[in-house]
Amino acid sequence: MPGTLVDARGLRCPLPVIRLAAAAKGLPVGAELTVLSTDPAAKLDVPAWCRMRGHEHVSTVEHTGDWDGWSVTVRLA
Numbered sequence: 001m002p003g004t005l006v007d008a009r010g011l012r013c014p015l016p017v018i019r020l021a022a023a024a025k026g027l028p029v030g031a032e033l034t035v036l037s038t039d040p041a042a043k044l045d046v047p048a049w050c051r052m053r054g055h056e057h058v059s060t061v062e063h064t065g066d067w068d069g070w071s072v073t074v075r076l077a
Contacts, residue, residue: 003032009069013041017049024055024076031076032058038069046072053077 006023008016016037023033035046047057058073 003034003073006033006035008035008037008039008042009067010038012039013045015039016042017045020046020049020074024074027076029076032073033076034071034073036067036069036071038067040070042072043070046074050074 004023004027006016006019008019011019016035016039020033020035024031027033035042043060047060049055050057054077056075056077058075060070060072063069063071
């Protein structure tokens with residue numbers, strides 16, 4: 001199953017996590033979601049959301065170039 005992309009670039013805290021939570025509703029266990037964010041708080045907030053909800057933080061990758069920010073991938077438990 002392909003992962004779900006949540007484009008939260010340009011949005012400030014707490015909107016990236018709110019968009020992630022909304023996208024995760026109804027998805028099955030094991031589904032992966034990747035949040036794209038330009039808000040530096042997202043690289044900490046998304047893993048914290050995973051810990052609080054029992055999901056797995058898969059990776060955080062910093063992007064520079066055509067857009068500066070982070071992609072944070074989670075796997076639903």
